[in-house]
Amino acid sequence: MKYQGLRLFALGCLMGSMTLFTACTKKKPADSATSESASKGGSKIFYHYRTSEEKSTDPHKQFDAASALLVRSLYDTLLQYHYLKRPYEMEPALLEKMPEKKEGSTYTFTLRKGVLFHDNACFPNGKGRELNADDVIYSIKRFADANINDRSYSLAQGRIVGLDDFREQSKKLAKAFDYDKIEVAGLKKVDTYTFTIQFVNDSPLNLYPLAASVMSIVPKEAVQKYGDDFDKNPVGTGPFAMKTYARRGTTILVKNPHYWETYPTAGEAADQAAGLLAAANKKLPLVDEVHLPLIEEPQPAMLKFKSGQIHWVAVNRDDFQAMIDRLDNKQFKLKPAFENQFNLYYAPSLSSTYLKFSFQDPVVGKNKALRQAIAAAIDYEGYINLMLNGRGYASQSVVPIEIAGAERDSGSTWYKTDVELAKKKLAEAGFPEGKGLPELTIEYRNTDKNTRQLFEYIRNDLAKVGIKVKGNFQTFSNFLQKTEKGNYQMADAGWNADYPDPENFYALLYGPNKAPLPNDGNFENARYDELYLKMKDMPNGPDRFKLITEMDAIIKEEVPYVLLYNQILAGLLQKDVQNFKRHMMDEYPYKYFDIAGK
Amino acid sequence: MVAFLVRRILQMIPIMLGVSLLIFLLFTTVGEDPVRLALGNHATPDAIANLRAKWGLDQPLYMQYLDFLKQIVTLDFGESFTTGDRLSEMFARGALVSLSLTVPPFVLGLIVNLAIAVLIAFYRGSWFDRYSTFLFVAAMSISYLVYIMFFQYVFAFKFGWFPINGYEFGWGAIPYLVLPWIIIAVVSAGPDIRLFRTVFLDETKADYVRTAFAKGCSPGRVMFKHIMKNAMIPILTYTVINIPTLILGAFLMERFFSIPGTGDILITAINNGDFPIIKGLTVLIAISFTVFNLITDILYAYVDPRVQLD
Numbered sequence: 001m002k003y004q005g006l007r008l009f010a011l012g013c014l015m016g017s018m019t020l021f022t023a024c025t026k027k028k029p030a031d032s033a034t035s036e037s038a039s040k041g042g043s044k045i046f047y048h049y050r051t052s053e054e055k056s057t058d059p060h061k062q063f064d065a066a067s068a069l070l071v072r073s074l075y076d077t078l079l080q081y082h083y084l085k086r087p088y089e090m091e092p093a094l095l096e097k098m099p100e101k102k103e104g105s106t107y108t109f110t111l112r113k114g115v116l117f118h119d120n121a122c123f124p125n126g127k128g129r130e131l132n133a134d135d136v137i138y139s140i141k142r143f144a145d146a147n148i149n150d151r152s153y154s155l156a157q158g159r160i161v162g163l164d165d166f167r168e169q170s171k172k173l174a175k176a177f178d179y180d181k182i183e184v185a186g187l188k189k190v191d192t193y194t195f196t197i198q199f200v201n202d203s204p205l206n207l208y209p210l211a212a213s214v215m216s217i218v219p220k221e222a223v224q225k226y227g228d229d230f231d232k233n234p235v236g237t238g239p240f241a242m243k244t245y246a247r248r249g250t251t252i253l254v255k256n257p258h259y260w261e262t263y264p265t266a267g268e269a270a271d272q273a274a275g276l277l278a279a280a281n282k283k284l285p286l287v288d289e290v291h292l293p294l295i296e297e298p299q300p301a302m303l304k305f306k307s308g309q310i311h312w313v314a315v316n317r318d319d320f321q322a323m324i325d326r327l328d329n330k331q332f333k334l335k336p337a338f339e340n341q342f343n344l345y346y347a348p349s350l351s352s353t354y355l356k357f358s359f360q361d362p363v364v365g366k367n368k369a370l371r372q373a374i375a376a377a378i379d380y381e382g383y384i385n386l387m388l389n390g391r392g393y394a395s396q397s398v399v400p401i402e403i404a405g406a407e408r409d410s411g412s413t414w415y416k417t418d419v420e421l422a423k424k425k426l427a428e429a430g431f432p433e434g435k436g437l438p439e440l441t442i443e444y445r446n447t448d449k450n451t452r453q454l455f456e457y458i459r460n461d462l463a464k465v466g467i468k469v470k471g472n473f474q475t476f477s478n479f480l481q482k483t484e485k486g487n488y489q490m491a492d493a494g495w496n497a498d499y500p501d502p503e504n505f506y507a508l509l510y511g512p513n514k515a516p517l518p519n520d521g522n523f524e525n526a527r528y529d530e531l532y533l534k535m536k537d538m539p540n541g542p543d544r545f546k547l548i549t550e551m552d553a554i555i556k557e558e559v560p561y562v563l564l565y566n567q568i569l570a571g572l573l574q575k576d577v578q579n580f581k582r583h584m585m586d587e588y589p590y591k592y593f594d595i596a597g598k
Numbered sequence: 599m600v601a602f603l604v605r606r607i608l609q610m611i612p613i614m615l616g617v618s619l620l621i622f623l624l625f626t627t628v629g630e631d632p633v634r635l636a637l638g639n640h641a642t643p644d645a646i647a648n649l650r651a652k653w654g655l656d657q658p659l660y661m662q663y664l665d666f667l668k669q670i671v672t673l674d675f676g677e678s679f680t681t682g683d684r685l686s687e688m689f690a691r692g693a694l695v696s697l698s699l700t701v702p703p704f705v706l707g708l709i710v711n712l713a714i715a716v717l718i719a720f721y722r723g724s725w726f727d728r729y730s731t732f733l734f735v736a737a738m739s740i741s742y743l744v745y746i747m748f749f750q751y752v753f754a755f756k757f758g759w760f761p762i763n764g765y766e767f768g769w770g771a772i773p774y775l776v777l778p779w780i781i782i783a784v785v786s787a788g789p790d791i792r793l794f795r796t797v798f799l800d801e802t803k804a805d806y807v808r809t810a811f812a813k814g815c816s817p818g819r820v821m822f823k824h825i826m827k828n829a830m831i832p833i834l835t836y837t838v839i840n841i842p843t844l845i846l847g848a849f850l851m852e853r854f855f856s857i858p859g860t861g862d863i864l865i866t867a868i869n870n871g872d873f874p875i876i877k878g879l880t881v882l883i884a885i886s887f888t889v890f891n892l893i894t895d896i897l898y899a900y901v902d903p904r905v906q907l908d
Contacts, residue, residue, distance in 0.1 A: 052866075053681070053866060055680050055681060056681065056682070061682075146648055150636075150645065150648055150649045150652055151636065151637065151645070151649075153645065154641070154642045154645060157642070171648070228682065231682075247681065247683075248858035248862070248863075249765060249858060250764075293763075293764060293856060294856055294858075295763060295856055296853050296856070296862075297853055297854050299747055299750065299751070299854065300750065300762050300763040300854055300855070300856065303750065303751065303754065303755040303762045304762050304763070306755070307755060307758070307762065309762070475630050476630065476634070476635060477630040477631040477634040477635055477871070478630075480631075480634050481631070481634070516641075516643065517642075
C-alpha cells in the first residue's frame, strides 16, 4: 500500500499518453485511387508518386528523370516519340509536320497553329498567348545559354550552326542577357509559324535532341517575369499546368483545357486487341488532375498501391518474388492472389548492361583470348534468372532489343556459356587453368548489398574456369574518376539510350571517343571506326543493319565489353487504369492515361 | 556566472573552427565530387569546368574555406547546389517539420519512461523488474528500420488505423505523425528506461535515502524530494544533450513516412553531393550541441547546489 500513490502516478502517465496517441489516430486514408475517390467532385484524378525530388521544373536547368517527369507534362517539344509504335518512332509534336529538308543541311520547321501557352499572369489579362517561331528560337538560345544550362548542352553540341559560338559568348555575359543581341547563324525565323535550322552536317541524328525534354519550348514573358523563380511558376504549352508545387510534398498537375493533341489512332498490331486504341482521336489529356506525392522508399509506395491509394507502382525484387510468377519465354503473370486485383505490365528497357575492359591495362587490354575466356565463362541466363528474377534478356548485341538495329535486325549473337571454350581460351591466353594469371579487379560504382551480390555471381562463374577476380566497391564520383582515365582492368557499366538509335550505343566504342569521352576503355579498331562512320548518319534499313552486323562481329571477336543483359522493367496497375503502355522515351506520359468507369 | 558564460562562449570559437575545418576537409578531399555527381557519366570537360566555376569550386581551397567561415559567421549558407533553393528557408521549414515529429514523443516519452523506470526501480529484483529488463533489452536489439517497416505494415496498412505516409502543414499533420510518434516512443523506451532505472537504483542505495526513511518520510516524498533531485544530473545530461538531434529529425522515419524534415533533406543532400546543405546542417548541429552543452552546465547549478559555475 505504501507505494500506491507513486504507482498510480506512473500508470496514469502511461495510460494518459497512450490515450492521447490513439485519440489522434485516423481510421481511413484521406486520398484514395479507388473508383469512388479518384473522381473527386466529378473530376478524374490519377494518383501516382515521385521517387526523388526533381532538380528543377525549368526545362533548360534539368537533366534528371525526376525533373523530366514534370517537365514532360508541363511543356512540349518540337518532336516527340509515338506513344504506341515500337521500335520508337519520332513524330511532330509542336510542329505541323516533320521538318522538311530545304537545301544542304538546312531544314524548314512549321509550327502548329493555335497552340496556346497556359493561362498565367505573365501574359496580358492572364490569358495564354499563341506559340510562335520567336518562342522556339528564344528557347533554343536559352537551352544553349551557359548561365542557364549547366547540365545538358552536350546533347546538341556541334549540331546547329553557330549555337556553340553563342554558348561560348554567353559565358562572358551576365545572367539574363538579351538573346536578341547575339544571332545564331543556323536559326532563322521565316514567319510567325515557320523557321529554319541549319545543321552542321546532314544527319538523321540531328532531330533527336529536338524531342528531348531539355529542349522544351518556354515563353520569354514567363522567364522575364519570374526570373530565378521560373521553376516554381512553370508556364508551358504542355498537357497539364501546375496547380500545387511542393518539391518535398504532393505536387498536383491540372489539365490544360486548351491542349492541342488527340489520342493516337494507330499503334502496334497487338494494341487494338489490348484496348489501347479505344480512345483514338479523343482530346488529351484524359484525366483532370495528376497527384504526385514524394515517396522515396519502395515499401510505402507498394503499401499505398495495395490499399488502392495510387494507380501505378514499380515492382522491386522482393515484391516481384512475392507477387509475380515466371512463365516460359520471358513471360510473367501475377500470382492468383493478386490476379483479380491488379494488372501487370513488363517491357524491355532501353538500357544495356555490360562489363567493360580497359585496353590500357597490360593484362586484360593486351590479351584478346583472356577477354574471350571471360565472355565464355559467364552463365548469362543463370545471372538473369537468379539476380534479376528473370527480368532481362541476355544481350546479343550492345543495342537494347526495342531499338532498331538490335539483334532482330542484325541477326547478331553473343557468347553462350561454354566452360570448355573458356578454359581453352584461357590456355591460349597463356594461363592454363588460370595458372600465372594475377587476380583481376572489377570496379563498381556502388557499395550496396545488391551490387556485392551481383559481383559474387560473376566471381563464382569465373572461378569455375580458374579466373580469380575481386570487386572494388566505391562511391560514384570515385568510380568516374578512375574509369574515365581508363585506369582500371574491368568495370561494371551500362548505357541508357539518349535517343532510340543504334548509333548512340556504337559511339561508345568509336576510337576517337576515348577517355574522358564514353570510350574510356580506349578500344581501337580501324575497321570498326570505318564502319561506325558509315552507319552513323544512315537511315535505318538493310544497308545500315549489314554494317551493324559486321560491327557486332568485331565486338564479339575483340570483346571490349562482356555483354550481360537488357533489363525488363515491370510494374503494377490498378484494374481501372486504361491506355497504359510502358514508354521508355517518355516515362510518365500521364496525358494518355484514363480511368475506367468515370 | 557571467565570467563562466563568457569563458564558455569564447571556448566555442576554437571548437567551431575545428569543426568547420574538419567538415570542410572531409567533404572537399574525401567526399564525392558534387560536379561529377550532378553531371554523371562522361560529362564533357567544358560542362565540368562550367559547373565547377558556377559553384565556386574552381577557387583555391583556402578561399573556399574562408567563404565557408563567412557563411558560418553570417549564418547564411547560400543556395542548394542541386535545386537552387535558399538554404535558410529550407532549414527553417525542415526544422519545424522535424520538431513536430520528434518533440512530442521526446517529451511524452521522457515522462512515461521516467514513470516506468521509477516503478521498476521500486520493484527491483521482482518478476516485474526481471521481465521488463528482458523485454527492454530484447527491444533494444531490434533495428530501428525493422520497427518502422513492421509498424507501417501492420498498423497503417493491415489495420488501417493510420495513414501509410504523407504530411500536411499545420494541424493536418497530426494524423500523419501519430504512428511515427509511437514508433519513436517505443524505440526510445528501452535505452531510456534502462538508463533511468540504473540511475534511480544507484540513488536508492545512498545513505541519505535510508536516513530519510528513518526520519519517517513517505516513499513518495523520498522519491520526489530526494531521489529525483539527486538523479537529475545524469538524466539532465542525457536529456538536454539529445535536444539538438531533435532538430535533425529522424531520417529513416522521415524517409519512410514522407515527412519533409531536415533528416531527409540531409540524406538527399549526401546522395546528391549537395555540399552547401551538408555544410550548413552539420555546422548548425555542431553549434546546437555546444549551446546545449552550455545549458546543461548551467542547469547543473540549479539542480545541485554543490556545483559552482565559477
